[in-house]
Amino acid sequence: MFRTVSPHDRLVGAISRYAVLNDTDRACILALAIETKDIAPTKYLVREGQRPERCALILEGFSFRQKLTTGGQRAIVALQVPGDFTDLQNLYLNDSDHDVLALTSLRVAVIAIEDLQRLSVTRPAINKALWICGLVESSTFREWLLNIGRRDARGRVGHLLCEISARLEAAGLARELTYELPMTQEQLGDALGLTAVHINRVLKALEKDGLIQRRKRQITIADWRQLRHAADFNDRYLHVQQSAA
């Protein structure tokens, strides 16, 4: 299905999620030089300290943002799914303050930063849509801060499982309440401020209590109501209601 949709159309789709585009807006996007690129898992899209000149829109697969302490400890500070832009922060910031890596095999549409800048200056609707993409990610950072700062391990894990389900559904990618979670338990720990060992214990407990089921890395939310409650999950921060109009 998706194979048949051109990257230009995917870009139009991603942008019109948050703003009403007119024919000129669409024509400007369709006229962009866009390159499709496949990236292997664990490869870097952006490195801290770099000055990126391209921005990627994820077409297939997942990526994540990470930051490292000097001691080598890692925090995964964001997950990105198809339809997300990996590099809006470099639209106007000179140097990247973190890394972006492919979590799975990734297919991205690559756009020159200066093309995006030009569109944000000349096309108000596109500027608005890009702003909203950035603002929704900011909102997600805030929720993650609440999650890591004030929920216990069980709540944190449950919250992330709920978020991923909600985001995949919003992107039209999740079949009901089952999805493939392409993260190791170590990565989950890095995203939640916990250790891999403890992630393992919590997942087991959630399964034992009937809130989720697991088959390899496939997650099924067996009791959405209870999981949502245990995780104190409310999707307001994802701004999925945010209409284009």
Place this chain on the structure above:
Amino acid sequence: MFRTVSPHDRLVGAISRYAVLNDTDRACILALAIETKDIAPTKYLVREGQRPERCALILEGFSFRQKLTTGGQRAIVALQVPGDFTDLQNLYLNDSDHDVLALTSLRVAVIAIEDLQRLSVTRPAINKALWICGLVESSTFREWLLNIGRRDARGRVGHLLCEISARLEAAGLARELTYELPMTQEQLGDALGLTAVHINRVLKALEKDGLIQRRKRQITIADWRQLRHAADFNDRYLHVQQSAA
């Protein structure tokens, strides 16, 4: 000193930190209807779920963003100092996903959201500056996630003390390495994912080890080098180097 600078000029100053403004840009800002407002500590500037129609630029004092769990636990997810905008997220998002409160007595310049929207559409330089304000805040969220997720209590407290010092200095407000930290230990705990009791123990330890000195809530960084090292602090994420040009 500051009293004599008009809110319009302060707004021009805040925006030209990140973009080169021409005469038209400046004229557009000076033509805005801006209201100066004083707000008492603990008062709300924005409430979660609201649709704000104003955006505030902080002239004097400090504010913070908070999120609550259903159980009533609080996370302080951002601090704001003079020169920061409290509400850029509402430039294009309909509903607020968190609260903004006055930490101290606050003097703000209030601008209509729609005026800011109009400027971001018509004045590319202003759009760029506002983007950068938003992107720098995003960067700070990421660093806070690393801080809370992967540093121990001593590192977290030290990091926040370094950040506040760096931000005050960047705003021209800190006298050397001494500043008034207008937060209770409970608020510090909520900002760092710790309890007030533990904040107290860590502050005492930092003082005993000669990294800081305290007098009431006045903090003096007694050994910047060591504190910076203990906290793994690197100011890259603040993007203070980010030039207007």
Place this chain on the structure above:
DNA sequence: CGAACTCTTGACTAGTGTCAAATTTTGTGG
């Protein structure tokens, strides 16, 4: 000057981390 916050301190607890080893799964080259 008194009430309500803060801060400080101690004793004890609990949640999460650490370490290590066994088991299972995944990936790769032949």
Place this chain on the structure above:
DNA sequence: CCACAAAATTTGACACTAGTCAAGAGTTCG
């Protein structure tokens, strides 16, 4: 497609950081 190596998961025993509870001292402010 098999065989093996590497990576990831699972589990248990134990350690330690940070939380909880409680009470006294200090501070702020009407």
